[in-house]
Amino acid sequence: MRGKADSDLVRRQNRRVVLETLRFHGPSPRVELGRFTGLSPATITSITMQLIQDGAVIELDDVAGTVDSAKRGRPTVLLGLKPDAAFMIAVKISIGMIEFALADFTGEIRERAQLSIATFDMQPEIFARRLIAETKHFITSTNIEPALIAQINVAVQGVADNRLGKIAWSPAFKARGISIVSPLEEAFNIPCTLANDANMIAEGLIAQKMVKLSGTTAAVFMGYGIGMGLVIDGAVYQGSTGAAAEFGHMNYVPGGALCRCGRAGCLEAYASDYGILRSAEKLPDDTSPPSHPVNAQVMFALEAAARAGDKDAIAAFQKAGRAIGFGLARMIALLNPDRIVLAGAGTRALDLIEPSLRAAIEEGVVAELRANLKIETLPVGKDMIIGGTIDAGMRRLDSEVYAIGPALQTEVKKELLV
Amino acid sequence: MRGKADSDLVRRQNRRVVLETLRFHGPSPRVELGRFTGLSPATITSITMQLIQDGAVIELDDVAGTVDSAKRGRPTVLLGLKPDAAFMIAVKISIGMIEFALADFTGEIRERAQLSIATFDMQPEIFARRLIAETKHFITSTNIEPALIAQINVAVQGVADNRLGKIAWSPAFKARGISIVSPLEEAFNIPCTLANDANMIAEGLIAQKMVKLSGTTAAVFMGYGIGMGLVIDGAVYQGSTGAAAEFGHMNYVPGGALCRCGRAGCLEAYASDYGILRSAEKLPDDTSPPSHPVNAQVMFALEAAARAGDKDAIAAFQKAGRAIGFGLARMIALLNPDRIVLAGAGTRALDLIEPSLRAAIEEGVVAELRANLKIETLPVGKDMIIGGTIDAGMRRLDSEVYAIGPALQTEVKKELLV
DNA sequence: GATTTTGTTGTGCAATGCAAAATAATATAT
DNA sequence: ATATATTATTTTGCATTGCACAACAAAATC
Structure with missing residues (x-):
């Protein structure tokens, strides 16, 4: 049934469409966004203005401006996702190994790390503690302000229960029912997810329009x-x-x-x-x-x-x-x-x-x-799991930026009125 | 991605929500619609006014008004789907038998008919011609103005290709690839569909919130x-x-x-x-x-x-x-x-x-x-196939009424301007 | 008949998107 | 060097939507 609709919903939807277009097409001028989304120039101006103010989008200096310098008319202003709007950490757990990647808001990987670890015989609680410690260590090593990290997303081979946030069964562990999401969320106090690795590859295929x-x-x-x-x-x-x-x-x-x-x-x-x-x-x-x-x-x-x-x-x-x-x-x-x-x-x-x-x-x-x-x-590269995890995480962030953006504004207003 | 949104979409969506509520809850007063949909009383009044004008909804004479006569205050006005807003025909094809049902806009079955027919050895074109003839005959027998029939929906056992509108394979026929939708649409000039019978039962389960x-x-x-x-x-x-x-x-x-x-x-x-x-x-x-x-x-x-x-x-x-x-x-x-x-x-x-x-x-x-x-x-009754076909058809009509309603209005306006 | 209760309608506001006009910034022609 | 053409973006004005709140309506009860 999808419930009732109002003008807030319209804005949210259109903000998201703009963000997704930017994520998929890469930096684009406003006209291009209008062409692609079907929104009018006026609306694009209004939405991008908001997004810029919200810190999700920036006007890029015309670095590659030489490309279309041959054209007449007012030159375009490239808009792009603001790389440091938010960061996320993707974790891949496989047999005997944990991999980390730090990605910025454009999806670019800023740092990576991996470590060998004898997962198979580990007790669930011990593994969870170790995972938290290694994640903290990775974050420290990146020199990124921890408060800027918006989420941690974990991919694992095997049966991952994303509702309970547990690894139900995985070839990487003898143990079953390893709790991952709750420990991470308690330790870092940001949204965390757990997913199956094949599903994350599929997310990557979507993001790359494959x-x-x-x-x-x-x-x-x-x-x-x-x-x-x-x-x-x-x-x-x-x-x-x-x-x-x-x-x-x-x-x-x-x-x-x-x-x-x-x-x-x-x-x-x-x-x-x-x-x-x-x-x-x-x-x-x-x-x-x-x-x-x-x-x-x-x-x-x-x-x-x-x-x-x-x-x-x-x-x-x-x-x-x-x-x-x-x-x-x-x-x-x-x-x-x-x-x-x-x-x-x-x-x-x-x-x-x-x-x-x-x-x-x-x-x-x-x-x-x-x-x-x-x-x-x-042809699917080895890194599709980390890459797809990042793609899925970024889509989630987009939804949150689009959803939270206007919501925050009204929240603030309400507080001012009180 | 689901594309851009505008205020038309909002109205369409909310009209549909109101229609679906009415279809599911049965006749309800405006307040009730507001409670259920979350829309404000003002909006409900506005939408129901449009729907009444469009002929999809009517104010019901307070037949059952005695029920809540014990309450004080202004009595409610029941709104209901207008039974003769549109009609549809559901057809069920099974081994050796064709069944017809005529349903009004509330989903109520007005007439039924069934005939035994040796389907198994029939040639595709012959069957299609026969189906058209029997459908015409059924329509005539109902005394319903043919122009009021909005669609014909066919359910069949076996593999039904709804894209091509063909029965790919069915135990009811020796032949394969029996074209159903095109012949019907050509003969009656209204939207027709073909679907698998099990899927139609499922549609019925949804409609009955089972x-x-x-x-x-x-x-x-x-x-x-x-x-x-x-x-x-x-x-x-x-x-x-x-x-x-x-x-x-x-x-x-x-x-x-x-x-x-x-x-x-x-x-x-x-x-x-x-x-x-x-x-x-x-x-x-x-x-x-x-x-x-x-x-x-x-x-x-x-x-x-x-x-x-x-x-x-x-x-x-x-x-x-x-x-x-x-x-x-x-x-x-x-x-x-x-x-x-x-x-x-x-x-x-x-x-x-x-x-x-x-x-x-x-x-x-x-x-x-x-x-x-x-x-x-x-427990699933025998009639779930016809019933589910009607439920699915009505949902389709709702979408069309909600979608066409406002669209028509703007179309008319544009024509006046030209 | 006044009061109470509850449901419906009208008014004014805020938000949205769009069309069209205005403005901005550049290339090209003269 | 200046005017003109061209393209991009912003501004303006308007129509639509939904909502909060006030006004109105209709019946039951006192």
């Missing part, structure tokens, strides 16, 4: 694990607890191969690096998965062997393709997506995987449902 | 076929072509039992009436499914046999439960829903199905993902 803003796109990340980001109508679908799109742990065969998560028959147990390796080596299906990522060299060698004709290796990749294909077929029957994007290190072996993957989709789902479906491959 | 308006709810309909309606944030999720939530034809076992759709291993081939019957009778998995619904008496008998201890019958229901359970487990891994609702005639045998269904969910999905999940059973 994912259509309408319809449904499923992005599959293949590698040490199998992840998915589901983008519905331009937003990452989170599910009830933020744990949606656990594609890797979607059951492939009841009672099948043993998965890292302790369950039998997950897709990941067939299609992730360790699953492929296990079946290539003809180890029994219930062989315990290694607790650390498969060495990249080992996978390179396996791919090479398959391409050189090694029957077992070929069969392992085919088996992986069939597992992913049936998983996708089931997803297609449920969600009828417009697009599937394959990404991640695992796509290196796509030549070995794709035929059986496509065959499985054809076998597993009615032709009518895949009539308009596009399947694409996408 | 489904939470936030979060994700999956409604499963068990019976002759297996259907699903996916409600995400208060709206039925349609997918790219309107064919989302084809749960019945989601693959259960690669290369498994033969399904009505011609494919092997669909969930429906194990869990629908005919699937259960086939396995209870120990017929081979590739036995062709019957082209007509299983007689209800046969299913009653099978249930009775199972409850009386018949091993084969018990095993068949357990097998069905396991199939649905694994299907749901996969759905849960992908969508992390808040709620699952089980409905339809098949829930009669829930006592036989549920244990294996729940066991399969536990086996098939990580505990963390089903921590907050609620599974409920819902």
Whole structure:
């Protein structure tokens, strides 16, 4: 139903549209903002004036002004997001490692740090304390005024419950139910979030317009694990607890191969690096998965062997393709997506995987449902997790700047009247 | 991004909120509308005045005024949707049968009709022509001025492509790709839609507030076929072509039992009436499914046999439960829903199905993902398909009345100026 | 008939966005 | 060097919206 509307809402919405345009297009003159948003020049002037006053936007000195110096007429004034309007910290937790990044309001990374840490056997409280200490240390090391940091956003492999702010299960930890958000918010007194890493990659794809803003796109990340980001109508679908799109742990065969998560028959147990390796080596299906990522060299060698004709290796990749294909077929029957994007290190072996993957989709789902479906491959850099976390955080900040801006003004007025 | 906003949008939104409140609450006085929508009395007066003028709303004579006659003060004036503001026709196409209903703007059904017709072997064009002829005949029989009919909405079992307006595949037809919307729109020159029957039931659940308006709810309909309606944030999720939530034809076992759709291993081939019957009778998995619904008496008998201890019958229901359970487990891994609702005639045998269904969910999905999940059973009447089609149609009309109302006014003004 | 209660309408204000006019700043023509 | 053309931004004036508050209306009760 989306409730009633008033003129405040209109301003808020239009402020946000302007901010988003600026974030996506980069520094732009006012005319450009008007063209892109459809707002009149008068309105753009009014809104940008407010945003400048609120400290979210600045007029940029015409550094690159030489570019359009050939044109006649009054020169444009570039407007841009004010880099030091706010800062945020993105944290990536993976097996044996924590990474930090400090980003300014434009999304630019100002500082990074990473440290090795034996996460696997850590007790929840100990890890939380350690995380807080390391975050404090990172903040100190950046020389940024701590009060300017607006939020801390954490991404983690595995099942992240964003409602409770807990890591429900992760390959990085033996323990379950590790509380992250509450300890951080108590320690730093700013909004903090926890999210699944694949969903953060998907946020990055949206920010970079690599994912259509309408319809449904499923992005599959293949590698040490199998992840998915589901983008519905331009937003990452989170599910009830933020744990949606656990594609890797979607059951492939009841009672099948043993998965890292302790369950039998997950897709990941067939299609992730360790699953492929296990079946290539003809180890029994219930062989315990290694607790650390498969060495990249080992996978390179396996791919090479398959391409050189090694029957077992070929069969392992085919088996992986069939597992992913049936998983996708089931997803297609449920969600009828417009697009599937394959990404991640695992796509290196796509030549070995794709035929059986496509065959499985054809076998597993009615032709009518895949009539308009596009399947694409996408090069995805390693840093997409940190980058996507920052993108998502910045979008959240935009919403807060747009929402708080006018609200603050009326709040102040009310206080003056009292 | 949702684009820019202006004051027109505010009015449109608030008009819609008022209409929706009226539709959901039934006739209400203005104060009540104000209380419910949060709009000020002044605004309510202004909006209702417009809506009355536009012919969407009327002041009702205080028929039930005796109810609150005990109160002091000025009596309320009930406002209600104007029944004859617009009409629509809902059509339900199933195996061997077409049903029609004429509904007024309040959603009340004014006339119904149904006819048996041997759909299965009909050629697409012949069926379309017949459908048009029967619809015309139905309209004539209602004595409603044809110009007052605002739309025709068709629901069908099977894969309905709402983008192309074609029945991609349906158990009611041997043929595929039966064009429905274009022929109807050409014949009647009003907006027509085609949708899947399970999605229409879901629309009905929303209209009756049986489904939470936030979060994700999956409604499963068990019976002759297996259907699903996916409600995400208060709206039925349609997918790219309107064919989302084809749960019945989601693959259960690669290369498994033969399904009505011609494919092997669909969930429906194990869990629908005919699937259960086939396995209870120990017929081979590739036995062709019957082209007509299983007689209800046969299913009653099978249930009775199972409850009386018949091993084969018990095993068949357990097998069905396991199939649905694994299907749901996969759905849960992908969508992390808040709620699952089980409905339809098949829930009669829930006592036989549920244990294996729940066991399969536990086996098939990580505990963390089903921590907050609620599974409920819902009595769903036969008529939910027609009812839901009407509900969905009315919501569409509301949007058009709210949207066209002000637009028309400005259009008229512009014409006067020219 | 006066009083009380409650619901509806009118008035004045503040905010919004837009169209059109005014102003600003530059390139180019004369 | 000056005028003109061109493009960007700001200002002005107006229409729309919603809201708070006051005025009005209608019936029940005293």
